[in-house]
Amino acid sequence: MPELPEVETTRAGIAPMITGTHILDVVIRTPKLRWPIPADLAEQLIGQTIKSIERRAKYLLLDMDQGWLIIHLGMSGSLRLVRHGTPNVAHEHVDLILDNGYLLRLRDPRRFGAVLWWAGDIKQHPLLGKLGPEPLTENFSAESWKKATAKQNRAIKLALMDQAVVVGVGNIYANEALFRSAILPTRAANQLKPQEIDRLVKEVKQVLTEAIAAGGSTLRDYVGGDGNAGYFQQNYWAYGRAEEVCRRCGGLIESIRQGQRATFFCRGCQR
DNA sequence: AGGAAAACCTGCGTGC
DNA sequence: TGCACGCAGGTTTTCC
Numbered sequence: 001m002p003e004l005p006e007v008e009t010t011r012a013g014i015a016p017m018i019t020g021t022h023i024l025d026v027v028i029r030t031p032k033l034r035w036p037i038p039a040d041l042a043e044q045l046i047g048q049t050i051k052s053i054e055r056r057a058k059y060l061l062l063d064m065d066q067g068w069l070i071i072h073l074g075m076s077g078s079l080r081l082v083r084h085g086t087p088n089v090a091h092e093h094v095d096l097i098l099d100n101g102y103l104l105r106l107r108d109p110r111r112f113g114a115v116l117w118w119a120g121d122i123k124q125h126p127l128l129g130k131l132g133p134e135p136l137t138e139n140f141s142a143e144s145w146k147k148a149t150a151k152q153n154r155a156i157k158l159a160l161m162d163q164a165v166v167v168g169v170g171n172i173y174a175n176e177a178l179f180r181s182a183i184l185p186t187r188a189a190n191q192l193k194p195q196e197i198d199r200l201v202k203e204v205k206q207v208l209t210e211a212i213a214a215g216g217s218t219l220r221d222y223v224g225g226d227g228n229a230g231y232f233q234q235n236y237w238a239y240g241r242a243e244e245v246c247r248r249c250g251g252l253i254e255s256i257r258q259g260q261r262a263t264f265f266c267r268g269c270q271r
Numbered sequence: 272a273g274g275a276a277a278a279c280c281t282g283c284g285t286g287c
Numbered sequence: 288t289g290c291a292c293g294c295a296g297g298t299t300t301t302c303c
Contacts, residue, residue, distance in 0.1 A: 002296060002297080003296060003297090006296075032280095033280095034279070034280095034299085035299095058297075058298095072297080072298090073296090073297090074279095074280090075280090075295070075296055075297055075298095076281080076282090076295085076296080076297095091281080108280095109281050109282065110279085110280045110281050110295085110297095111279080111280050111281080112279065112280065112297060113297090127298095152273090152274095154274070158274090158275095170297070171295090171296060171297085172296060173296095217296075239296095259274095259275075260275090260276075260277090261295095261297095262295085
């Protein structure tokens with residue numbers, strides 16, 4: 001689920017319910033995520049107020065009285081608000097029990113996600129230090145792209161997914177942005193014409209904005225209920241469509257592997 | 272020093 | 288039906 005649109009949709013979905021609440025308790029069922037959950041997390045968090053919830057790249061950042069709770073959803077993570085006492089099922093590793101009758105529950109089958117505590121200035125955190133510009137701000141531009149990729153002859157799709165070049169773009173939206181930009185994913189990153197760079201920057205912003213507006217690729221339901229399949233998947237031009245007919249030109253969508261990830265493209269539409 | 276591959280996990284679909 | 292295999296929305300760490 002989680003590329004930038006899904007993380008942002010999660011943030012916006014839970015923000016109204018958690019902002020201003022206090023942590024009553026913390027339940028850790030599985031401390032072993034990508035890194036161990038700090039053993040003293042409950043001790044650290046109990047009694048603190050969640051002042052706000054922010055996002056940087058694909059990280060969710062809960063601004064607390066004494067520091068920041070950092071949550072990453074990895075490949076399979078999701079967060080949902082359920083009422084106190086709701087029985088947990090498999091892979092629901094962490095609960096933050098809030099003082100409004102709800103608890104914030106992290107589910108993550110593959111456990112590539114992370115829950116970390118940071119008592120200092122969030123900008124100093126090592127995980128956030130090497131991140132590139134946010135794609136939906138003016139910090140991500142043709143200029144920032146040129147500067148980051150000027151010496152890179154690796155494939156453009158790899159550069160697009162590199163969080164040091166631009167954050168938030170994962171495999172789905174990299175494929176989609178390149179299709180929309182009419183650029184082959186195998187082109188060298190530093191060989192794009194100025195016109196193509198402009199197009200790519202524009203289409204990255206566009207596809208992410210559309211996906212957020214659609215509630216990401218999962219439904220905008222973070223309170224109770226089930227996590228249903230989402231809306232944006234209907235709009236894929238390339239991702240997951242190997243051997244299917246191109247919706248634009250009628251040719252066949254091809255698939256290859258780049259950097260151990262699946263790439264989808266249309267040879268007729270992308271150059 | 273840059274770039275590719277391995278590593279961390281579980282679940283699901285496919286094919287024998 | 289069972290089992291082996293490949294693949295999945297990410298990113299740090301390790302290896303050339």
